[in-house]
Amino acid sequence: MSQLQQELAEEVARRRTFAIISHPDAGKTTLTEKLLLYGGAIHLAGSVKARAAQRRATSDWMELEQQRGISITSTVLQFNYHDCTLNLLDTPGHKDFSEDTYRTLAAADNAVMLVDAAKGLETQTRKLFEVCRLRELPIFTFVNKLDLPTREPLELLDEIEKELGIVPYVMNYPIGTGMRFKGVFDRISRKVHLFQRNAHGSKEATVKIMSLDDPSLPELVSEDILQPFLEELEMVEAAGSEWDEKAFMNGKMTPIFFGSAMTNFGVELFLKSFLAHGSTPESHQSSSGEIAPTDEDFSAFVFKLQANMDPKHRDRIAFVRVCSGKFEKDMTVTHTRSGKQIRLSYAQKLFGQDREALEVAYAGDVIGLNNPGAFAIGDTIYAGKKLQYAGIPTFSPELFAYLRSPEPSKFKQFRKGITELREEGAIQIMYSVDEAKRDPILGAVGQLQFEVVQYRLQSEYGVETILEPLPYSVARWVENGWEALEEAGRLFNTFVAKDNLDQPVLLFKNIWNLSQVESDCPKLKLSNTAPLTLAGSFSGKASS
Numbered sequence: 001m002s003q004l005q006q007e008l009a010e011e012v013a014r015r016r017t018f019a020i021i022s023h024p025d026a027g028k029t030t031l032t033e034k035l036l037l038y039g040g041a042i043h044l045a046g047s048v049k050a051r052a053a054q055r056r057a058t059s060d061w062m063e064l065e066q067q068r069g070i071s072i073t074s075t076v077l078q079f080n081y082h083d084c085t086l087n088l089l090d091t092p093g094h095k096d097f098s099e100d101t102y103r104t105l106a107a108a109d110n111a112v113m114l115v116d117a118a119k120g121l122e123t124q125t126r127k128l129f130e131v132c133r134l135r136e137l138p139i140f141t142f143v144n145k146l147d148l149p150t151r152e153p154l155e156l157l158d159e160i161e162k163e164l165g166i167v168p169y170v171m172n173y174p175i176g177t178g179m180r181f182k183g184v185f186d187r188i189s190r191k192v193h194l195f196q197r198n199a200h201g202s203k204e205a206t207v208k209i210m211s212l213d214d215p216s217l218p219e220l221v222s223e224d225i226l227q228p229f230l231e232e233l234e235m236v237e238a239a240g241s242e243w244d245e246k247a248f249m250n251g252k253m254t255p256i257f258f259g260s261a262m263t264n265f266g267v268e269l270f271l272k273s274f275l276a277h278g279s280t281p282e283s284h285q286s287s288s289g290e291i292a293p294t295d296e297d298f299s300a301f302v303f304k305l306q307a308n309m310d311p312k313h314r315d316r317i318a319f320v321r322v323c324s325g326k327f328e329k330d331m332t333v334t335h336t337r338s339g340k341q342i343r344l345s346y347a348q349k350l351f352g353q354d355r356e357a358l359e360v361a362y363a364g365d366v367i368g369l370n371n372p373g374a375f376a377i378g379d380t381i382y383a384g385k386k387l388q389y390a391g392i393p394t395f396s397p398e399l400f401a402y403l404r405s406p407e408p409s410k411f412k413q414f415r416k417g418i419t420e421l422r423e424e425g426a427i428q429i430m431y432s433v434d435e436a437k438r439d440p441i442l443g444a445v446g447q448l449q450f451e452v453v454q455y456r457l458q459s460e461y462g463v464e465t466i467l468e469p470l471p472y473s474v475a476r477w478v479e480n481g482w483e484a485l486e487e488a489g490r491l492f493n494t495f496v497a498k499d500n501l502d503q504p505v506l507l508f509k510n511i512w513n514l515s516q517v518e519s520d521c522p523k524l525k526l527s528n529t530a531p532l533t534l535a536g537s538f539s540g541k542a543s544s
């Protein structure tokens, strides 16, 4: 084994990359914050709805996120814990931002699914779970908010098993819930962990560890909490299956943890178990076959862009997932789509909004590259033999609106803002084919995307805008371009637009109007996403 191979094998073995997913409000950002606290990456955990004097969440760094107390955009946090390098991806739960969450999942090797113990499985959690299952990602489950009134833990386990069709493996079981939540029993070490609350959970929880037969246990936990716990534990142990590493790695079994992110109960146990069981970086399919993380040639793909992370510097960052080889500062790579050579001089280690210069990175790492406009979502870069990783899917927009800037003097900033936010994938942009109507048409999956775009145009580009909703709800791209559209002749109840690559897009008020056009013009091939995305337009399709 060469020295480089040895180095790659070691570095890959100590990396864990994971995304936290769930329905809004289950506590993803709160858990993220606590994992950073236990990982030693921050000293006092911030709160999502922080009071002025307190620290704000590292992960929800955007102004609008702090105002609203929700996550709007995925955040990457890289930190070391014990001997491992963790790349943590905190995703937004709101469905209007799910495109961003899906993109981010493409960069993860593991998923952590949060379940609110009072609510059980919720819509977005189910949807995101399906995406993880399709990708056969190993999934950890953290049942959160045990400090509040909850549903019966056994009932929650049942729901996960029956509704998701995944086998739950109870790693720890709660002792009491709500006001009477005392701690958890760790089935692996067979030890009881009793917690004590600390000021707003900003510091690590104090914990007492003892065995089940410790004589002081009944003094610390009253009989009416201890008895039901012991009975339930017995049921779990009698009915539960054996731990099956292979089933877990294929997303067929999920280890279950109970805890409370806010009060830090169960967070450290979870983190340790995650390190022990989490998948190391995996191989990726490419146009040149499967690429192993220990392959000596560097390769990576762009899964996300973000403008103005540092408002003072107006920068644009490409979030890049390293898939193989070793990244070294100043290395030259080929950009698959354009065939151009690019020197990577300004790579950054990402930690929420904070960044620091980066010298080396390995498979599993998510790094930030300065993007003066060269990179688009889905782009591949490589140093060895030519390859392209599979593209990142885009969603079909369902809401449309004209966006106007009432201040003609701000036209340049308006155009810049629109272009950059479109590149980020924060919104889709189209134009009417009627030359008299020059205002861009925004296409979104959800209403909140409009609000974010307007807010960001104002705060990051200094442009006020007016939104004028359009009555359409379905978009279809014409696969064979303008000629095919002309051949089809006059279409009823159809608004003809063009996307930013000048491809024809048809907008319909509803699916009935669409089906009418489909039956009137059977030759017209329509697709619900753009046939050419910027990434696909140069390089052709990647395999798989």
Ligand SMILES: Nc1nc2c(ncn2[C@@H]2O[C@H](COP(=O)(O)OP(=O)(O)OP(=O)(O)O)[C@@H](O)[C@H]2O)c(=O)[nH]1
Pocket: 022, 023, 024, 025, 026, 027, 028, 029, 030, 031, 048, 049, 069, 070, 071, 072, 091, 092, 093, 094, 144, 145, 146, 147, 148, 259, 260, 261, 262, 263
């Ligand atoms: N009582 C209690 N509250 C919690 C716990 N975890 C999170 N919360 C609260 O739940 C609310 C939502 O938490 P977040 O961490 O922002 O949830 P999220 O999943 O990141 O939400 P989105 O990113 O918007 O999808 C906040 O007010 C948190 O303080 C917990 O363990 N116990």
Ligand SMILES: [Mg+2]
Pocket: 028, 029, 030, 060, 070, 071, 090, 091, 092, 093
């Ligand atoms: Mg969040």
